[in-house]
Amino acid sequence: MLVVLLVIAVVVTLLVTVHWYIWRRLVRDTTAGPGAARRAGTAAVIVLPLLTVGAFVTSRTxxxxxxxxxxxxPGYLWLAVLLYLTLALVAGEAVRPLLRRVLDRRAAARPVPGAPLAAATATDPAAEAPANTAPDANEPSAGGTAPPGSATAAAAGSATAVAPAPPAAAQGAAATAVAAPAEEIPGATARHGDGPGPEEPGAAEAPVADGSPEGGRPTGAISRRLFVARIVGGAAAAAAAGTVGHGTYGVLRGPSVKRVTVPLAKLARGTHGYRIAVVSDIHLGPVLGRAHTQRIVDAINATQPDLVAVVGDLVDGSVADLGSAAEPLAQLRARDGSFFVTGNHEYFSGADAWVDHVRELGLTPLRNDRVEIAGFDLAGVDDVAGEREGQGPDFVRALGDRDRGRASVLLAHQPVVIHEAVRHGVDLQLSGHTHGGQLWPANYIADLANPTLEGLERYGDTQLYVSRGAGAWGPPVRVGAPSDITVVELASRET
Known part of the structure; x- marks a missing residue:
């Protein structure tokens, strides 16, 4: 119990931390303090994780x-969006300083209006002298001074006496034009309330321009800090939405069909080319329903298999809720029939009731049992999750008394039982469970937890094939691990 509470505490802490980070980068940094936009963003950051928690709680009760x-x-989709939004924002942390540096350089290279004229006036008084003037008799010679009482001296004295001093406001404006650092992006339109709030870093250095003469900034300019926050936040949101949207479309469209040839040393020559349609992890539930099952059945039947193997995790719910969603399985067509073994999710949903239901639909459950097919033995074991209910895999019962001179194919939901399969002389094990990771980069974690993540690998004299599955658990999204149905074609080495 203590371990469970500790895990819950860690998960809650992680969720709170990640959502605070999302709020800071997407809500606080892109708005100007209290206002409608910030209130709406804050509400979304609070409500969406509650929907995710609600999705998990209701599915387990x-x-x-x-x-x-x-x-x-909404709850499961937000979980997927949260993953890719967080990854995109973290990647954006490296982009922020680079983008600001580029904007700083562009601002430094941009001439400030009025600065060149002011500089020229201050440093080159002769620039205002007439270009072509003839020497006057009253003017001094080069290097001399005007004689006292001359017209030139009188004119100079008169000009000095009456020339007014420039207004203080004009001097201040000129000084501001020359010295003020460029902290704005001219041309960007600022709405009322936009820009960093007074409590945020950078607010004092880059206020939103109001167009007043005292501001010394272009009308409609926003701070570079706010501009960068909106660019990075918008790009991260677009990347997350696009990734999740594409991954959702892939799941709802249905699995693709893969074909794999597996040579078996003991396979009889007459069984060469035997086709087994392998489907796992359909995960019927509150998101994927009857239409999903129908797409899978149609895809399997189109391959014209000799045998269909449903390798566990058919459902996420009770027969009462999902029995009708599974009914299209009765339409499966294969010469030697369709077979089923339990997965770990069947034990969350009433495994015995589901075994009875799939039998009613025409599938043959293999619960630590074996049947003889022309040319090889087909065995199936219960999932290891059944051990909590006194069930689980029994390899001795399924394989103990068979003729080891015949080829054997084992249906087992989880790849982790491959070592037991090797000890019992199995030639080929067909599994699922991993989903191929389902959501990148979760594939790296799934790879550590399973001997094989996906595809075909050899363990001694036993080969293991792991399907990525035809559905999705939790978020109806797949990224980097598209769903599949695999047609495994057995090949005899005697040919």
Missing amino acids: DAPFRLQQTFAW
Whole structure:
């Protein structure tokens, strides 16, 4: 119990920290303090994680199925968006200083209006003298002075006496034009309330221009800090939305079909080219329903397999809620029939009831059992999650008394039982469970937790094939691990 509480505390702390970071970068840094935009963003950052928690809680309780569906779509989708939004914003931390540096250089290179004229007037008084003037008799010779009482001296004295001093306001404006640092992006339109708030770093150095003469800044300019925050935040949001949107479309479109040839040393020559359609991790639930099952069944039947193997994690819910969603499985067509083994999610949903239901739909459950197919033995074991209910895999019962001179194919949901399969002389194990990682970069974690993440690998004399699965758990999204149905074609080495 203490371990469970510790895990919950860690998860809650992580969620709070990540959402605070999202709020800071997407809400606080892109708005100007209290206002409608900040209030709306803050509300979203509070409500969305609550929907995610609600999706998980209702799916693990006896909540009405309609309530599960209400929470599932927004809650699970936000979980996927949160992942890629966080990754994009973290990557944006490296972009922020670079973007500000570029803007600083551009601002430094931009001439300030009025500065060249002021500089020329201050440093070159002769620039205002007439270009072509003839020497006057009253003017001094080069290096001399005007004689006292001359017209030139009188004119100079008169000019000195009557020339007014420039107004103090004009002097201040000129000084501001020359000395003020460029902290704005001219041309950007600032709405009322935009820009960093007074409590934020950089607010004092880059206020939003109001167009008044005292400001010395272009009308409609916004601070570079705010400009960079909006550019990086907007790009991160667009990247996350695009990634999740594409991944969701891939799941809802249905799995693709892969074809893999697996040579078996003991396979009889007459069984060469035998086709097994392998499908795993369909995950019917509050998000994926009957239409999803129908797409999978249609794709399998189109391959015209000799045998269909449903390798666990068919459902995320009870027969009462999802029985009708699984009914299209009755349409599966294969010469030697369709077979089913339990996955870990069946034990969250009433494994015995689901075994009975798939039998009613025409599938043959293999619960630590074996059948003889022309040319090889087909065995299936319960998932290791069943050990909590006194069930689980029993390799002795499934494989102990078979003829080891015949080729054998084992259906087992989780790849982790491969070492037991090797000890019992299995030629090929067909598994699922990993989803291929489902959401990059989770594939790196899944790879550490499983002997094989996806595809075909050899362990001694036993080969293991792991399907990425045909559905999705949690978020109906796949990134870097598209869903699939695999047609495994057995090849005899005697040919």
